[in-house]
Amino acid sequence: MKNINIRFWWLLLLEFLVAAFLLTCTTDVETVDYLDGICSSVSPLVGFTAQLNMLQHQVRGEIEVLDDCSFSVTKFDMVAGKDVRWWGAKGEDFQNMMNGFVISRMHLNQTLKNESMVVTLDDCTWDDFSVLGIWDIAFESDYGHVTLPISYIIGAPVAGLSPAVAPTLSPGLAFVPSPGKEVDEESVWGKEQPTMLDNCKELSDVYRLRWTLNIETGTVDLGLEAAIPYTHYMAFGWAKPESTSSFMLNADVAVAGFHNQTAPFVEDYHINKYSECSMTQDGPASVCPSSLYPRTHNDTSKTTNVKFIYGQWQDGVAFIRFRKGLQSSSRHLDVSVSTTSEMMIIWALGVMKEPDSLWPWYLPEKHTSFGHVKLNLSKALNECKGPLQAPNFDDSDLLTTEPGIAILVTVGPAIHNPNPPHPDEVIYFNKVESPVLKVERGVPVTFSIQAGHAVAFYISENPVGGEPEENTMIFAGGPHAHGVPASPYYLTWKPDRFTPDEVYYHSYFQKKMGWKIRVVDGGLNDMYNSTVYLADQKVRLYWMITEAGVSFAVKAVPKSGYVAIGFGKSMVHTFAYVGWLDGAVCKVGTYWIDGRDAASIHRTNETLTDVQCAQQNGILTFQFSRPLDPHCTSRQECQNIIDPSIPLKVVWALGTLWKPDHLTGSNMHSSKSSRYMSVHLTKGVAEPEQELRPVLAVHGFMMFMAWALLFPGGVLAALYLRHLENDGWFQIHLYAQYSGLAIMSLGVLFAVAETGEFRTGSLHAKLGLTSIGLACAQPLNAYFRSRKAAPGEQQSLHRVAWLFLHRYTGGAALFVGIITLWTGIFALSNEYSGDQMTGLDWALAGWLFCIFLLTVYLERSGFRNIKSGKESVFVKGKAIDQHTDSANLLRPKQAPFMSAALDDSQRYPAKRKEVQLQVL
Template identity: 25%
Template structure:
């Protein structure tokens, strides 16, 4: 056996330093389980009171392993600021979401974990004790006193998202608890093809991260956001103490659209369920578990998802709606059969005027259009209230999805029906067009349920849906490719890829959400003549530290591009015609590097609703950084192939085709682009050389 030899002194010093650094890293991670700042143990005076109390935050306490025999006649959790527990205290309801008129009397518990939220805006600094108190006999069954100077954990405010790509920006992000992030005023154009909230470790966001569900709890790629306030929660056992950053990340193309770093010295509340996901935007999405309950009706054309939330029911409707068409769902006017008369329904639709979802509570007193007194009428038009509250809405892959809440109780008995949670009841649904008032058109309200459909609103995990939103793979037609010809001065800027109408359907290649705009056209096909010189004013970015905004322009025979990210053997497979030079050591570098200019969305990506590219351009705005553009001069050699490509040096799939032609070649402009072009542009005059060539060819044919 070989004897152990100690490492050299220098190596020992390095090892010691590494151990110290690693110890420092470990110490920044909070050990689980963590319940907050310890307050103390409940002192038992009667009825088997036991439990350990923690300060979760300044408004919330957590009682770990609570025990109580439940035999007290009028016992409650009780807090106050007197020297000792007394009748002058304040009742703390448990459970908080009780449905009775008065808070329920405390029942028996054996090693229960209980979360208590202090009432009436009280904070821990405002009270001196927590007690289990019997009101009827003014008896203290057990108590714990708040230590003087207790400093509960607090949410931590971070900077905003770093703005790197796709118009991503936000307000200051907050860590509400160990699993919950609050992101105010979130803007993102939604054009990234595979973008997610993304967390991980390291000095910068990287591919070795973890997806975080969006505010709906969904793992679908992120939609566009337009100034919404949202909250997201880390998945599984992951906490804010386990990560170094939160980012918006494109998985497919491994690009960081923006991020915020997580400090090592966090001291935020534990995630014990005290932070409820809420949003301030009426069109933002609130997560709920409605997917556990789902039923397909109207010949499986309408999906209805539901969940009881206290004294409310949250309902999601999903269907393929035509423009200015509604979907309606509610309680049948009769039990045991579908009846429109007397029904209480909610009409949901997408308001194309404001480009947002709408919901309205309706009463059906007559099968006729509403005249202001009777018919298929919104309750609000009849002097009642609109009890349907919009939660969220989106349009994706031809499917409109709208979520709303309404009370279980019939608040207006003459107009509303009670939603039962103890048994099934008959429901109805319908499709139809909206009238000029954007109300349901009664004359088309007959596309309804034909058979009795029973729904148990109190059910759990009643799910027979197959995934309506995934069935529709059709989409709007792509825009015709634009053509540029007869122009020797061109601009090259960055802009959005145009979603389902733009880069990918035009080229057949995947896109990571941006593309070249030449003369402010999305990836036009450019025609150049051999022997002529063309000048490209390039504004693709010059910040090498920000890959999302560094797009040098170059021309090669590669339909993919990305010369700078290729291995040397792959670079040799490309033939480069402009935009790349070599240094003294024969390393390539891009030459067309200038300031960054990008066409960005004024709101969110509206490619799917823009019939023409010209309509789409109206939804964009040009944003340019300070600096000078790059100038790329390219003289087209006579031996240049007939087809080459303008591309990005650092990324794949941003550009498209350059057709190299001889002088006098007719240019095949698209029909919709020919308006305003002279015949000489479409069919340029023949040169003397071309005429002589043509005459020679004709003479040869005649001589044969």
């Protein structure tokens, strides 16, 4: 008994060790992908193959599970996306797909053209997901996927596994059979996707033929694929074997397209004339459906031998698959197709005519492109390298806004949503399911939101929607923007030139209910607040002041190779902005110009944002934004500061060729502005450079006459013309000063009358008022002039004070007046063109220099000491007898108390010793 117990315990221990070992091995297989570089292959999915269904971006490919941690992809086509990864999810429904995860570190951001690759699973196993797909991270969008078999997921055996799992249909135009036609589900849901066929031939750059030959059933599956709008048709067929030319006559043709732009169809047509279908006494004629032709007395076959299988319109590419019998007993309508020899095939693309009251059929109109080529169906062929891409395919789904008409925002079922996966209900615009909305910058858009209180409408840069993150830019709407039909919520949004080219509309409370808004440049008048034609009407300037600075747009009216504007009175000493066409690319550059040759044009590095440049029909337009203050100090462009309160002087130039790296004389402008334009940025107006107004010219001339001629002349007369008899110096001095005052007063009146107001804010006005006040004080001062002292008497205190005031206030008036002349010239130079004002400052300086030279000459020649034989004195305007004399008011070397009536012996006592008396 004891031995039996010992044996039992040993057996029990041995079973435990074996179970532990097996459990350890099993755990290692399930959780570890690689062990010493080798991956196990115990998963029942090893060897499983499936084809990717096409949801977006023209995805095609075949997937095979290689082992427990990798799979291969062959015949892989895909149009490039932004951030595309391999994706795993628990199921195909919306929530499971949104909650999926990245299963490989491989990126799929480039366009793939019939590629083959091996993908390794990272940090996951086949047990972690049941859907293997291609996922756009930024848009949270499914490009295509395969579903792993349910039998494997629930742990059942996987013998004879095949991917007979119904895939999600394309979000475009999904599987829709033609009315009254049976559908072979095995060909759709069996071992291949409806978009995948064995062979492919390029008929043109935008048209492809795909086919799979079914020898056993005597049929061929044909796939017509073309980058066309869904208002067009695709035609393909076989010509009569005996035809040597005009291959389309009596040809057996299938025409495929879309009913009501939604339901795909294919029809068998017969061609007996090159014109649209019509009914004659003998029956249908021209290009007509075969169903219209009557059967012959010995023909019991169907009049059509094509069967619709699948159709979609996705990413701007139409694809319709149908099945055609190789042999037909209707010899007068159909052509029997050989599987071993070459036959002539014909094809065409064109616009489909919609039914009307006379013709209840969709009829092809005259083709826009066509061709013929020989084809052997049994010969394997793959000329289609990569996915077929349609430029601007969103245009076919565009909903364009109209000014003044509100867009109705509602919700409805998701039928053909362009961005899978998606919730059951999505946003509708004007009863259209999630269209691409096209708006123009500067044009307000109004939304009438009637989607219910559970859908809060908003526009942002977030492509997914739902509650946005804190740093998400919201352009309009928000959690408050919801309404119902009884009480709509009206939301108005005006995109501007800073709005991105692509934004998105969504619900605030649910992800992926909306889609894209394409923002395009409207008229520049809508995008900018102000616009003017610059001088000579050849360049138009647009501008708008913003919080960040100022934005400009420049448009050349005539055709040109480049257009430039400069901030200044002329192109010399100007900060310039040039827009030019470099091949097919339009560019914008900034420059400092300090001369008139090509070597004087220097490239700068200004901080420009929102730079755009375009050429249409030879007309160049460029746009840019810049700060008002560059906020720098060390570079030349740091001085390019714009003060909106001061008119900005703008000039322009046009030319035929601009080479920024090798500027020569050939790059000089062919035309330029004849004058600058003063642009008032804050007022939104501009005025051209004006000719010097005559009244202001008269004002300046009068002030020159007064302050540079009459007033200085009167002073010089008082200093150096005292030798004139009968007080001639005093007469000249008096009349010169009074004439100067009169002319000065008239000049002031002319200036006030021209400007319409009496402005005192400028430095010129302030100095002018000061000089006028000092000048007008001189006649008042002269009126209170006191009598000078008699010979031998001392000058009175009143006389001394009067001399001091008269002398120094007069000198101060003359000094301030000349300074005022300078400020007047500078003020005119700032307001008018430099060409008109050139030389005025130098002319004034030359005149004053001549007065200075004259003064030096008179002083050195001793004119101040020359005396006349007879002098007189004036007191308060009355003449004094000849025994008194007038005071020398402006003689600085003579003391004010010295009498002018003293004789030489009194003035010069030293001469008394030389005087001798003689007897009469």
